[in-house]
Amino acid sequence: MIDPITLQQGTDWRAQAEVFDEIFFVFLTLGTIVGIIVVSYTLWNVYKYRDDGGEPDEDFDAPVVGELPTGQGGPKAKKLFLSFGLSAIVVISLVVYSYGLLLYVEDGPDTGDEGDIEITVEGYQFGWEYIYPNDHSQQNELVVPADQRIDLKITSRDVWHNFGSSDLRIKSDAIPGETSETWFSVSSEEVEEQGGEATYLVECFELCGSGHSAMKGQITVVPQDEWEEWYADTGNDSETENSSSVEGDLATPNLKASAAGGVST
Template sequence: MEVLPHGTRVDVFENIFLVFLGLGTLVGIVVIAYTLYNAYKYRDTEERDDAEEDLPSVGELPTGGKGGKKLFLSFGLSAIIVISLVVWTYGMLLYVEDPGLDNPNDDALEIEIEGFAFDWNYYYENGLETSSVGSGDGMVIPADTPIMIDVTATDVWHTFGISDLRVKADAKPGEHSETWFVAEEPGTYTAECFELCGPGHSDMDSPVEVMPQDEYDAWVDEQLTMTITLEDEAEERITDGFELALEHQENDEFDDDLSVTYSDDEFENGSITIGEIEQGGPYDLAITFEDDEYEEIEETVSFTGPVDETYTVEDPDADDEDDEGEDEDEDEEEPDNDTEDADDTNDDTTEDGGDDE
């Protein structure tokens, strides 16, 4: 399916440039040639006799020229060329603004870009999140795929742009700018901020990694990987008698059911690596145990990249034993208190007897 009938943004702007360059060169050649021709034709020579020339007088319109046909032809051709050029260019620019990728069947990848001082965050439609902070991945995209971007900012006005891909969009707080681009060649590009935004403006750049489709799919699978491990308080693996349940917090908003359940049989030595989840985001995690052997675990997992979590289970009987131990300690302390009270009473009695004497 031909997703982009007029090519990429790079193709569009190169075509516009080449058309203007070609027409400009052609018009320049014609004008210069015609000027040189007339300069040669009407050059001043000794054979010329001004008396025999039918020259116009001051204030008199010249005659001849075959009734103005040349003038009409030149103006007509110029008007046709200029109007055609304007209409064609305007149509190509409209295509740049809206390439017609709103159809869900089109093979376009949507990414939300958030600018802040002085880095970029990227939010993918499948729930993944990447960033240019530190040694982050930056933007990772497949080659030969239309990329629809929605750009905004959280603090001040920035401008997101990739010079080599002819794409640029304003990033304003509270506003969204939408545009698109296609990277045909795999490689590493650089996204920059093109709006002076503060002392770190010159360092506000981000890597843009363009991968072949198969490598990009492998990267996505690697990002959407969750490893869960269960241990007891002695750091021994829990291998049986439990069940793991995961459900996306926005499950109702998706067409597919984003809830999965895994039994202890699917764990290997108390650990499981989940790779079949295709939608990231916040998940509710629940681990229940048979016969209430351990306390149930309930957590929220932010599945926006690779997750590797180890959960330490607690024995509910251990808490009861601790409570009983505390009660026994309190009981042992009570006789001491009674003894102290008795000593205090004896002291008071002795003092009273001394006073009576």
């Protein structure tokens, strides 16, 4: 387990993308340092113990093929068990560190029930339908507020799909008759960096038919006040926007979003 204080400051949660980027940076940095040390030490030994054509030193304890140091003394045994000990410390530390962060990614930040937004995502050949708590539904574009944990309940109405966004580091199976769960959060700072409206590509990562490559969508993140105004205008009636179709039933996503008025067609 890992202390939630390590993962969030005040109400600012660590998004999944930030957690995975941190894990990648830690492994890359540590791997680079260890690699430099190992390669440098190997090259130093190659130079130190090179065959220069002279008589070998009488005190030189040359390695023997098939010999395994027992750890009961001698420089070779000490070096071997020192390297094993340091390697074990590094590996165990990385396992504990990454496992704690992955538990956070799996469960999400502990915010209670207040303020969380739960949206049902239903995959179909070949698009995505998003159903909000007030039964409002949209095709292929999900509009959500910044600084909010968004819980997704993902399923499928026909064949196996896989809902995911590489930028947000989320990916979850969409299986007929079953529901998988994931979550994400985007900070208001990131929304401001993208000009007041952040957009992220949604793709299907499971081969699901002839239109698989065109099964794309979009997540649009807007400031909280704009989203509340947009959401209030959706009312309580279920509304389904139709995407443009190609060759009959091949639907392609509408990626021109309007935060104030929903999906434009």
